[in-house]
Amino acid sequence: ARLFVFIRACKMEPFHKLHVLKRAHSLTQDTHPDTEYWRRYRSPLMLNLYGAISHVEFDSSSKHLLVSSSTKLQAYEASTLEPAYSVSGFKDVVYSGTFRSDGKLIAAGGAHPVVKLFDSEERNQLRAFRGHENPVHVVKFAGKDIMSRLVSGSDDRTVRVWDVSEESSVSVLHGHTDHVRGLAVNPTSSELWMTSSYDRTIKLWDLRNNECVKTFHHGEPVESVAILPGGGIAVSAGGPKILVWDLIAGRLLHTLCNHQKTVTSVFLDSTGTRLITSSLDSHVKVFSIPSYELVHTITSQAPVLSACMAPDGSRLVVGLSTGTVSVRRRAGMAGEGSSKKGPDKASLHYFLAGQAQRTDKANELTEVKRRIRLKPYERMLKEFQYKEALNAALRTKSPIIVCSLFRELAHRDGLEIALSGRDEVTLEPLLEFLAAFCAHPQYAAHLVPVSERVVTLYGSVVGQSPHIDALFKQLAGRLSDEIRAQRSLLPIMGTLDFLINHSIGVASREEDT
Numbered sequence: 001a002r003l004f005v006f007i008r009a010c011k012m013e014p015f016h017k018l019h020v021l022k023r024a025h026s027l028t029q030d031t032h033p034d035t036e037y038w039r040r041y042r043s044p045l046m047l048n049l050y051g052a053i054s055h056v057e058f059d060s061s062s063k064h065l066l067v068s069s070s071t072k073l074q075a076y077e078a079s080t081l082e083p084a085y086s087v088s089g090f091k092d093v094v095y096s097g098t099f100r101s102d103g104k105l106i107a108a109g110g111a112h113p114v115v116k117l118f119d120s121e122e123r124n125q126l127r128a129f130r131g132h133e134n135p136v137h138v139v140k141f142a143g144k145d146i147m148s149r150l151v152s153g154s155d156d157r158t159v160r161v162w163d164v165s166e167e168s169s170v171s172v173l174h175g176h177t178d179h180v181r182g183l184a185v186n187p188t189s190s191e192l193w194m195t196s197s198y199d200r201t202i203k204l205w206d207l208r209n210n211e212c213v214k215t216f217h218h219g220e221p222v223e224s225v226a227i228l229p230g231g232g233i234a235v236s237a238g239g240p241k242i243l244v245w246d247l248i249a250g251r252l253l254h255t256l257c258n259h260q261k262t263v264t265s266v267f268l269d270s271t272g273t274r275l276i277t278s279s280l281d282s283h284v285k286v287f288s289i290p291s292y293e294l295v296h297t298i299t300s301q302a303p304v305l306s307a308c309m310a311p312d313g314s315r316l317v318v319g320l321s322t323g324t325v326s327v328r329r330r331a332g333m334a335g336e337g338s339s340k341k342g343p344d345k346a347s348l349h350y351f352l353a354g355q356a357q358r359t360d361k362a363n364e365l366t367e368v369k370r371r372i373r374l375k376p377y378e379r380m381l382k383e384f385q386y387k388e389a390l391n392a393a394l395r396t397k398s399p400i401i402v403c404s405l406f407r408e409l410a411h412r413d414g415l416e417i418a419l420s421g422r423d424e425v426t427l428e429p430l431l432e433f434l435a436a437f438c439a440h441p442q443y444a445a446h447l448v449p450v451s452e453r454v455v456t457l458y459g460s461v462v463g464q465s466p467h468i469d470a471l472f473k474q475l476a477g478r479l480s481d482e483i484r485a486q487r488s489l490l491p492i493m494g495t496l497d498f499l500i501n502h503s504i505g506v507a508s509r510e511e512d513t
Contacts, residue, residue: 016337017372017374017378018375018377018378018381018401018404018405018408019399019404019408020401020404021282025393028505031465032295034274034286034288034295035295035296035353036307038098038286038295038296038298040330040331041298041316041328041329041330041331041365042331043328043329043331044326044327044328044329045080045081045326045327045329046324046325046326046327046505047068047081047324047325047326047327047417048324048325049067049070049072049183049323049324049325050069050070050323051069051070051093051323052067052070052305052319052321052322052323053067053068053305053306053321054068054069054093054094054095054096054305054306054319054325055067055095055096055097055098055306055319056068056306056307056308056317056318056319056325057097057098057099057178057190057308058078058099058102058308058309058310058311058315058317058442059103059120060101060102060311060384061103061311061356062078062098062310062311062312062314062315063077063078063079064076064077064078064103064428065077065078065081065315065317065325065327066086066098066099066106067097067319067325068069068094068095068096068108069094069096069126069319069323070093070094071090071091071092071093071094072086072089072090072094073086073087073090073094073097073106074086074087074109075087078195078310078314078315078327081325081327083207085120085123086121087106087108087118087123088410089115089118089125090108090112092109092110092111092112092349093111093135094108094109094110094111094267095108095109095110095111095135095136095137095138095139096108096109096136096138096139097139098139098140098141099120099141100141100147101141101143101144101147101271102147103120104119104120104121104155105117105118105119105120105126105164106118106119106120106201106343107139107141108393108472109135109136109137109138109139109152109154109241109356110135110141111135111136111138112135113130113132113133113135114128114130114132114136114158114441114461115128115129115132115139115152115160115162116128116129116131116140117164127164127167128167128173129150129152129160129162129167129169130171131160131413132152132154132156132158132160132415133154133156133237134154134155134156134179134420135154136153136154136156137153137154137155137179137180137181138152138153138181138182139151139152139153139182139183140152140183140184140185142156142185142190143185143187143189144189145465146191147164148163148164148165148189148434149161149162149163149164149170149190150162150164151183151185151193151241152183153180153181153182153183153195153197154179154180154399155180157174157176157177157178157180157197157199157336158172158173158174158176158180159172159173159176159180159183159193159195159205159496160173163208163252163450167233171207171210171211172210173195173420174201174207174209175212175215175348176195176197176201176203177198177199177418178197178199178201178221179198179398180195180196180197181196181197181198181221181222181223181224182194182195182196182197182202182223182224182225182236183195183196183225184225184226184227184234185227186227186231187227187229187230187231188194188230188231189231190446191206191207191208192204192205192206192207192208192213192231194225194227194234195225196218196222196223196224196225197221197222198221198222199221200217200218200219200220200221200222201215201216201218201222202215202216202218202222202236203215203216204216204234204247204438214235214238214247214250216241216243216245216250216252217405218236218238218241218243218447219238219239219241220239220240220241220343221238221239222236222237222238223237223238223262223263223264223265224236224237224263224264224265224266225237225266225268226266226267226268226275227247228268228272228289229268229272232246232247232248233245233246233253234246234340235275236265236266236491237262237263237264237265237266237277238262238263240253240257240259240260240261240262240263240279240281241254241255241256241257241259241263242256242257242258242259242263242266242275242287243247243255243279244256244292247424250463254292256265256277256287256292256294258283258285258294259277259279259283259285260279260281261279261281261303262279262280263277263278263279263486264278264279264280264304264305264306264307265277265278265304265305265306265307265308267307267308267309269309269313270310270312270313271287271308271313272289273288273289274286274287274288274289275287275288275289275292276306276307276309276316278304278305278306278318279303279304280303280304280305280321281303282299282300282301282302282303282304282348283297283298283299283300283304284297284298284300284304284307284316284318285297285298286298290486298316298318300318300320300326300330301320301322301324302320302321302322302324303320303321304318304319304320304321305319306318307319307323313330314329314330315327315329315330316330316399316419322446340448375391375392376392377390377392377393377396377401377405380392380496381405381408384414384439384454386409386412386414386415386417386418386424387417387421387422389405389409389418390402390405390409390418390430391429393405394429395429399433399440399442399443400439402433403443403446403447405503406446406447406450407446415450415453416453419450419453419454419457420457421503422458424467424468427458427468428471430454431454431468431471431472431475433473434447434450434451434454434475435471435474436476437480438451438475438479438480438482439481450480451475451479455472455475
């Protein structure tokens with residue numbers, strides 16, 4: 001009668017799904033504090049275009065994304081990737097479409113050796129700068145202090161400085177012996193520029209006298225260059241290497257070899273404290289400054305040709321060789337275009353907001369409780385069919401699920417019921433599972449007591465079935481190997497304990513003195 005009352009009381013309680021154990025963290029898993037932040041850049045929006053994405057860039061407001069692809073220079077709404085406007089006037093491949101700092105002007109180079117300037121509002125062509133003899137792959141505006149200056153680098157091995165208002169070339173920088181592919185203005189002075197080239201060098205230029213101040217040898221054709229906010233450190237990317245340079249001392253500080261193929265771009269995040277690189281190995285990697293430790297990696301579906309981050313840090317954009325643009329938005333960012341702020345979450349008004357609101361009957365929603373879908377082993381566990389539940393869990397071949405079920409059965413005092421009374425057919429999968437995972441570090445704490453109980457229950461049947469005997473020998477062998485391994489580690493553990501205690505004692509004596 002008491003058992004009947006107990007079973008009836010249990011059936012009246014709502015059944016909770018099996019609590020599955022968490023998987024153990026891999027020893028190689030990235031546990032850097034920044035990892036959780038960068039993982040929030042997820043749920044990418046995808047835009048498929050016809051040509052490879054040679055360049056991507058945001059305007060200063062982070063509202064528009066400018067994409068250079070094939071013969072098209074197109075601006076998109078950053079939030080939806082809907083086309084905002086297009087810039088026409090290119091008959092050949094366009095490269096390096098870029099905004100001026102105020103967002104009013106757009107400049108771009110291309111396979112045709114002409115640098116073109118456009119009005120971003122009317123999309124009219126304002127200037128056409130002629131002087132280069134070969135394709136222009138990189139174009140940059142100067143800083144806010146000299147907004148009328150434009151700089152371009154070409155395959156003709158020259159860097160030209162243009163006056164936007166006069167539509168003329170102010171100076172021509174000679175010094176590279178191969179294609180120029182990277183430009184970067186020093187954040188402390190718009191008169192200082194870094195250039196990178198396929199001649200395996202990066203050069204520091206002073207535009208006040210149009211001279212090369214310093215030359216740094218990268219060792220590989222250099223695709224991109226960036227200067228850190230302080231103005232004294234530069235980063236060059238060429239081949240699979242990223243090199244960090246001290247511009248003042250003229251020496252190499254760090255060498256980063258985390259990519260497997262050519263690094264295509266290098267730039268800073270919106271805070272200037274993280275270095276971001278993209279590569280043909282389909283990875284985008286984030287490094288911490290100043291330690292230059294790798295803190296996060298993002299994997300793409302194809303080689304990455306270009307990448308950028310919104311000035312407000314809300315989005316990370318990747319341009320692929322397949323013509324795909326991937327925009328990752330950081331979770332938790334406020335919606336665009338919303339200037340109205342709600343009540344403070346710490347205020348009483350936040351909790352009382354909306355309580356006096358009354359809705360129409362037609363707009364009322366009725367909550368419908370969804371039926372909980374149970375796994376086969378959960379349905380049998382609910383009906384107290386412990387042996388059948390264990391058989392169903394073993395059929396999943398998931399050690400996490402089986403160990404979780406063992407823990408639940410032990411909590412219910414049903415482990416003995418689930419293990420006993422088995423014939424050769426039902427005992428075989430249980431022994432195979434125990435032999436496979438009993439010595440695994442993640443599951444040993446759950447499976448060793450179960451193995452001990454199985455040997456106690458079925459030790460008397462040894463010798464009746466050759467297959468069951470072989471499984472028992474396999475289980476015994478795995479446990480014996482684990483015991484030998486543990487015994488071999490005991491001297492090492494004793495030595496480590498001695499060293500640790502000795503170092504603690506020395507440290508305490510030093511503090512006393």
